[in-house]
Amino acid sequence: MTKMLSIVENSSTKLLYALDETFIKVESDNRRTWSPVGNPTIIEKNNLxxxxxxxxATEISKKYDSFVDAYQYKTKITSDEFIHFAEHLLEINENKKIYIILDNARIHKSLAVRLFRAANEKNLKLVYLPPYSPELNPQENVWNKYKACIHTNSSKSSEDILYEETCKFYDSFNNTQDMVKNLVSASNYYYK
Incomplete structure (x- = not known):
């Protein structure tokens, strides 16, 4: 990993992304609650x-920009959605080689993904993390920051509102490059 990182950092035509999937419910994630002494805590829940x-995915070596595709909760994320997302990364980084660090999820290793990778081997390299090692994926820190900002003490009333808040988060997040760099910088993960 260190050798690859050195190659990417010393090239203007190579970029390194960390990629992952997650989900978020419209329900609040009550990390903390309080109530006056003697009164029970009331937690709002809509059971949807x-x-x-x-x-x-977040670029973790130079630009520190972050991208996200959102799907309805009932949608199953498959290799097709992953390939669509990877195609988008290739499009916005035309004439560059991108390295994508990702976990060993089945959708990342399907036949369709292997064929896609072979068809794009000049511009794309998939780098798989060891099994069961989310702590090596910087995108996990982005998800933690995202969920901490999105979850409040009250539930969202709809997926549309959750989507709007997700868009606002990413607009703001991508305008704070120093914070993003502190969260995901590859040197924090792979030079130790």
Whole structure:
């Protein structure tokens, strides 16, 4: 990993992304609650099985920009969605080679993905993390920051509102390059 990182950092035509999937429900994530002494805590809950499933990637070596695709909670994220997302990364980084660090999820290793990777081997390299090692994926820090900002003490009333808040988060997040760099810089993960 260190050798690859050195190659990417010393080239203007290579970029390194960390990619991962997650989900978020419209329900609040009550990390903390309080109530006056003697009164029971009341937690708002709407029991909806709704939310968003997300595919996200953040460039972790130079530009520190972050991208996300959102899908309705009932949508199953498959290799097709992953390939669509990877195609988008290739389009916005035309004439560059991109390295994508990702986990060993089945959708990342399907026949369709292997064929896609072979068809784009000049501009794309998939780098798989060891099994069960989310701590090596910087995108996990982006998800933690995202969920901490999105979750409040009250539930969202719809997926549309959750989607709007997700868009606002990413607009703001991509305008704070120093914070993004502190969260995901590849040197924090792979030079130790």
């Amino acid at each position: 099985k709704k939310g968003l499933k997300l595919i996200g």
